[in-house]
Amino acid sequence: MRRWLRMTGGLLIWAVHFVGVYLISSAADVWSSTEAGSARWIGLAFSIGCLLCVIALAVWLVRGRRVGSRAEAWERRVGLTGALVAGIGVLWQTAPLAF
Template structure:
């Protein structure tokens, strides 16, 4: 189970970011408008938290990569996890860009 979490941690953060930003903008659209400053601020704060989480996943995997043994699946697991976390980081930044440009 730990190997799966290591491999999918960054992608899970990206998925949570997608769902969270979608939920925040949907609630903002029902309450006022999705580009109202309060809702944009909430989405930016949430995006910042997701960026910190992606950074933490990357840091933990990079730290674990330094001490991983060369036997078994540890290097493969860490490599897949790092790739997924980098893709997740790029995804979070990509999804945050329209929020930044909307104002």
């Protein structure tokens, strides 16, 4: 399970971020205006939290055991690529909230 978490952790965080921002926006639309300041701040705080999780995952992967098999090195590279894609995705989905 740890191997799968290393490889897909960033993408899982990105998926949680997508669903979370969608739910926050939907709730804001039902309870108030989509332009309400409080919903935007909640979305920004949630996005920052997800981005910090992606960064923590990347740090965990970088600081992982250097000496290992070729399969472990490959898994680490796949995980870092997924974390990079997830970080870009989180920033891209957060941009409408920030501006």
